[in-house]
Amino acid sequence: KLLGHRDRLVRVHLARILAERKECKDDEYEWISGLLADEDPFVRRAAADAAGRHPHPSSFSTLIKAWEDAEEKDTHLVHVTRIALRNHFAAGALPNNAWQNELWANELLDIALAARGPKSAESVASFLAESIGADDTSSDDPANKSEKPSIGNWWYMGPFKAENFDKAFETAFAPEQEKEIDLGKILGDTDLSWKTKPDWKDGLVHNELKGENTAHYLYREINSPVARNLKLSLGSNDAVSLFLNRKQILNKKVRRAVAPDQEKLELSLAKGKNRLLLKIVNGGDASGFYFNAGLGVEEDKLMRAVSFVSEHVGLDKLATVVSLLDEQAGKDIGYRIRLHRKVWQGTKGGEKPYSRELGKLAEKVVRSHVQAKASGSSEDALRLASDLGLRDLFKPVLEILLSPQASSGTRLVALDACKNLSEFKFAPVARKLVLDHKEPESLRLAALSWLGSRKSRGDAKVLRAVLSSSHERLQRSFAKGLASSKTGAETL
CATH class of the missing domain: 1.25.10 (Leucine-rich Repeat Variant)
Structure with a gap:
C-alpha cells in the first residue's frame, strides 16, 4: 500500500527505511525495484541509494532504466545510480543479461572498472566475451557456428633416423605410408610404437623431441558433428609437414626455433572422424612444436577485447582492463605473459606508464622462468623483453642464452633478444x-x-x-x- 501512496514523502521515507536496514528480505528487494520505477525523481533517488546499499540482481534492470531515463536532466539521480551500479558490480549482484543494454554498455564498463574487486573482474571478463562474440569462425556458414568439434590427445612415434636433414625431411617414413593409422601397430625397422601424450596441451610450446637429423610423428583425431573449417596456428623446430585425412596440406623445410603462429592455416574438417598427422623434422639439438586449434583461440579473443576497449573506452582504461584479465588468469603465467605481449603488439607500444607495467611483468617472468617446464612462457617473456627494449634485462636474458639447461629453441629466442637489447x-x-x-x-x-x-x-x-x-x-x-x-x- 505504501508503494502506491499518493504522498511522495511517504514513498521517500519508505525508501530511506529500506536503505537503513542491515539486510533486506526477498520481497523488500522487490519494493526497492518498485520505488526505482516511481514517477517522482526524489523517490527514485532515495530508492537508488537503497539499491546501492543492498545490491541484488532483481534491482539491476530497474537501476539501468532509472539511469537511462535520468540522462542529463537529473545529475543527482545519475550520480546516485552510478554508485549503486558500481556496488552491484563489486558484489557480483548481476542478472544474466546484465550487459545486454548496448546503449549503456561502454558506460557500464567504465563503472565496472571503477568497482574493482574479483566479482567486478568476472563481470568485465564476461562483458568482453559477450562484446567480442564467442568463437572466431572462418565464415558465415551456419555449419561453422554449430556444435564444436572435439579434439583427442596426441599420440607420438619416433624418432626416425636419416643420413642428413634433407633426407629426414624428404623421406616418407612408416606413419606416412599407412592407409589408416593403427595406434596398436608397431612400425619401422626399430620396432617403434605409438605412445599417448596427454600432457602435450594445446597453446603451449613443447620442446621435448630429440635426435639429430630425425623425423618425429604426432597423430590425433578430431571428431566434428558437421563439415566445417577450423583455424589452426602451428609452430615447429625445425621443418614441418601436416596431413589431414592422408592429404598433405603443409610441407615447409625450414630451420628455426619454435614459436606460436609461425604457420596459420584452415583445416577443412569432414563430418565425423578426421585424422591429423604432424611430422616434425629436427636438424640438431632439441626439437619441438606448437599447436593451437581455433576453437575460440584465446589470443584472437584477447586481441578483439583489446581492440574493443581501445576503440570505445580509450587507452587510459586499457591498462585497468588488462590488469583485471591478468588477475583472472591467476597462476597461469604462460597465459598472462601472452596476454600482455598481445596487448603490446595490438597497441604498438601503448603509453609509457603502461609500458613500465609490462616491463615489470616481463622481468619477473624472465628471471623466474629460466628453467620453466612450460618453455613457451619463458620464450614469450624473452620476446616481450626484446619488444620493450628493456636494456637492464640484458644480463638475465644472457644467462638464459648461455644456460645448458635451457632448450635450443629458448636459447635461440634469447639470442635474438640479446642482440636487440644491446648490440x-x-x-x-x-x-x-x-x-x-x-x-x-x-x-x-x-x-x-x-x-x-x-x-x-x-x-x-x-x-x-x-x-x-x-x-x-x-x-x-x-x-x-x-x-x-x-x-x-x-x-x-
Missing part, C-alpha cells in the same frame, strides 16, 4: 659462440649470420677463422649475413 654487449658473446665447437650448431649459425651483417673490425678474427675452416654450413650462413648487409662487400 655492443652481445658482439663479444656472439664471437665466442661461433668459435665454440661445443655449442649447438643452430646457435653458432645464428650468431655468425648476425656478425656477417655488421661492419666491425672486431669481427675480423672470427670471420677469417670461419672462412679458413672446412665447415661449409657456417660459411654459407656467413655469406647470407653478408648478402643482407649494405656494407657486406666492404666487410668481405
Whole structure:
C-alpha cells in the first residue's frame, strides 16, 4: 500500500527505511525495484541509494532504466545510480543479461572498472566475451557456428633416423605410408610404437623431441558433428609437414626455433572422424612444436577485447582492463605473459606508464622462468623483453642464452633478444659462440649470420677463422649475413 501512496514523502521515507536496514528480505528487494520505477525523481533517488546499499540482481534492470531515463536532466539521480551500479558490480549482484543494454554498455564498463574487486573482474571478463562474440569462425556458414568439434590427445612415434636433414625431411617414413593409422601397430625397422601424450596441451610450446637429423610423428583425431573449417596456428623446430585425412596440406623445410603462429592455416574438417598427422623434422639439438586449434583461440579473443576497449573506452582504461584479465588468469603465467605481449603488439607500444607495467611483468617472468617446464612462457617473456627494449634485462636474458639447461629453441629466442637489447654487449658473446665447437650448431649459425651483417673490425678474427675452416654450413650462413648487409662487400 505504501508503494502506491499518493504522498511522495511517504514513498521517500519508505525508501530511506529500506536503505537503513542491515539486510533486506526477498520481497523488500522487490519494493526497492518498485520505488526505482516511481514517477517522482526524489523517490527514485532515495530508492537508488537503497539499491546501492543492498545490491541484488532483481534491482539491476530497474537501476539501468532509472539511469537511462535520468540522462542529463537529473545529475543527482545519475550520480546516485552510478554508485549503486558500481556496488552491484563489486558484489557480483548481476542478472544474466546484465550487459545486454548496448546503449549503456561502454558506460557500464567504465563503472565496472571503477568497482574493482574479483566479482567486478568476472563481470568485465564476461562483458568482453559477450562484446567480442564467442568463437572466431572462418565464415558465415551456419555449419561453422554449430556444435564444436572435439579434439583427442596426441599420440607420438619416433624418432626416425636419416643420413642428413634433407633426407629426414624428404623421406616418407612408416606413419606416412599407412592407409589408416593403427595406434596398436608397431612400425619401422626399430620396432617403434605409438605412445599417448596427454600432457602435450594445446597453446603451449613443447620442446621435448630429440635426435639429430630425425623425423618425429604426432597423430590425433578430431571428431566434428558437421563439415566445417577450423583455424589452426602451428609452430615447429625445425621443418614441418601436416596431413589431414592422408592429404598433405603443409610441407615447409625450414630451420628455426619454435614459436606460436609461425604457420596459420584452415583445416577443412569432414563430418565425423578426421585424422591429423604432424611430422616434425629436427636438424640438431632439441626439437619441438606448437599447436593451437581455433576453437575460440584465446589470443584472437584477447586481441578483439583489446581492440574493443581501445576503440570505445580509450587507452587510459586499457591498462585497468588488462590488469583485471591478468588477475583472472591467476597462476597461469604462460597465459598472462601472452596476454600482455598481445596487448603490446595490438597497441604498438601503448603509453609509457603502461609500458613500465609490462616491463615489470616481463622481468619477473624472465628471471623466474629460466628453467620453466612450460618453455613457451619463458620464450614469450624473452620476446616481450626484446619488444620493450628493456636494456637492464640484458644480463638475465644472457644467462638464459648461455644456460645448458635451457632448450635450443629458448636459447635461440634469447639470442635474438640479446642482440636487440644491446648490440655492443652481445658482439663479444656472439664471437665466442661461433668459435665454440661445443655449442649447438643452430646457435653458432645464428650468431655468425648476425656478425656477417655488421661492419666491425672486431669481427675480423672470427670471420677469417670461419672462412679458413672446412665447415661449409657456417660459411654459407656467413655469406647470407653478408648478402643482407649494405656494407657486406666492404666487410668481405
